Amino acid sequence: MLTKQFFLKKTGQLLLHIIFWCGVLFFYTYFFGFDSLDFSYVLSFSLFLMPITIATTYVFIYKLIPSYLIKKRYFLFGLYSLYTVIISSYLIIISVFYGLIYLSHFQYADMAPISRNLLFVAIAVYLVVIVVSGFKLLKLNLKHIEQTNKLENKILETQLKLKEQQLNYLKMQIHPHFLFNTLNTMYGFALKKADDTPEMILKLSNLLDYLLYKVDKPFVLLTDDIDHIKDYIELEKMRFNETLNIHFSTQNISENIKIAPMLLLPFIENSFKHGTIKNGLLSIKINITYRNKSIYFNIENTSTQSETYKNGIGLENMQKRLDLLYKNNYTLNITKDSHFFKVNLILNSV
Secondary structure, three states, rough: OOOOOHHHHHHHHHHHHHHHHHHHHHHHHHHHHHOOOOOOHHHHHHHHHHHHHHHHHHHHHHHHHHHHHHOHEEEEEEEEHHHHHHHHHHHHHHHOHHHHHHHOOOOHHHOOOOOHHHHHHHHHHHHHHHHHHHHHHHHHHHHHHHHHHHHHHHHHHHHHHHHHHHHHHHHHHHHHHHHHHHHHHHHHHHHHOOOOOOHHHHHHHHHHHHHHHOOOOEEEEEEHHHHHHHHHHHHHHHHHHHEEEEEEEOOOOOOOOEOOOOOOOHHHHHHHHHHEEEEEEEEEEEEEEEOOEEEEEEEEOOOOOOOOOOHHHHHHHHHHHHHHHHOOOOOEEEEEEEEEEEEEEEEEEE
């Protein structure tokens, strides 16, 4: 169904075409009227050329360029362009004879000087065709660029949505894993009716608050993340009691440094979960340093060569989250020998 907007658009385009071809007619009368006083002859000759010029131009801009040149069908474009030029040249020759036979009555001297020259007549016609075709080609290229940009934007939006969905999925896996470990520890304390159970519940509530209200943000302050790491370590100290030897240190951590939430804690979780107690102690060293616009995270725990280390859900998801959040802006090295399991992570500014 035709709409008012569509009708107005087509009417505007028609008016523009009419105005343009009126301008071409004016150009023809001025061009062929050079050194001639017979305005009637010049106008009639120009009007005779107009259908030839219009038809040739429209064949190029509405058929040959969009259907063949833009689609890189160069052979067919060249072939049909040759046919068009041959036919239009034949019609241009007829226009010269029209000027000689009908307008000057076979009196060569009565013809407008420029209209006698077949080459000048052809130049006038094909100049209009070339100019309009060039404008059409430019317009199509600009339209193609605009469509390409829109497509790229849609692809980027889709990638961002997919990235958000992947991150949400990974976080959903991380949270139950973390809570499962902590609740297991609390369960053990409750069975023992330990005096530290209330303090443990308080620290867990702080961590739950962090999970519920902070972890959905793309980035949080590194200082906040460190505070919750400390709460987690305190919970583990209660669980391991005298069998834990842990050293946690930070250097050069300012208040404006940000990091993706829950990015470091799973590494620490796995050190407690998979670390080996040697000589009655599980030894863990953790260091977080900020320098040269990068966060350096190092952790090592006692391990044995014979033990087969399993990444578990936490570390596997951390690798995926790093790829999503810090792609090409992080370095992760995990090494294991007969004594220690080590993780070295560098996060560059994003």
